[in-house]
Amino acid sequence: MRIAIAADHNGHALKARLTAWLTAHGHTVDDRGSHSEETVDYPPLCAEVCRQVVDRTAERGIVLGGSGLGETIACNKVRGIRAGLCHDLWSARISRGNNDSNVLVLAAKVLSPELAEEIVETWLSTPFNGGVHARRLEQIAALEREEGQQR
Numbered sequence: 254m255r256i257a258i259a260a261d262h263n264g265h266a267l268k269a270r271l272t273a274w275l276t277a278h279g280h281t282v283d284d285r286g287s288h289s290e291e292t293v294d295y296p297p298l299c300a301e302v303c304r305q306v307v308d309r310t311a312e313r314g315i316v317l318g319g320s321g322l323g324e325t326i327a328c329n330k331v332r333g334i335r336a337g338l339c340h341d342l343w344s345a346r347i348s349r350g351n352n353d354s355n356v357l358v359l360a361a362k363v364l365s366p367e368l369a370e371e372i373v374e375t376w377l378s379t380p381f382n383g384g385v386h387a388r389r390l391e392q393i394a395a396l397e398r399e400e401g402q403q404r
Contacts, residue, residue: 264317
């Protein structure tokens with residue numbers, strides 16, 4: 254699978270570990286930055302990963318930050334992105350199975366490297382369930398298109 258990945262200064266070390274793990278597991282990784290632990294703003298990094306996913310240059314994206322909260326908000330501002338912040342295996346399964354997330358957000362200050370690898374593995378291997386969830390995703394897409402909203 255082609256995966257775009259980015260991290261701010263808080264997630265830099267974990268990104269390096271996950272990049273190696275993903276590569277060892279046969280994935281092609283496109284590292285969009287940052288490339289040091291120097292303080293950096295995360296919104297442009299989120300946009301880089303999300304553009305890769307929307308343009309189908311990457312099949313999925315992974316973004317790492319300290320808490321992952323701001324990154325999740327930034328990623329979900331990009332039309333066509335369904336980013337999920339996952340702190341455990343259950344949320345990784347729900348994020349993919351029910352929400353068909355195409356960007357995984359991880360909190361580098363919260364997760365151990367081992368748990369982060371398990372979350373990535375679970376997220377990558379969990380298929381979308383479809384069914385009632387597909388209908389809900391279409392409703393979310395309609396919100397994104399601003400259909401049926403009064404101003």
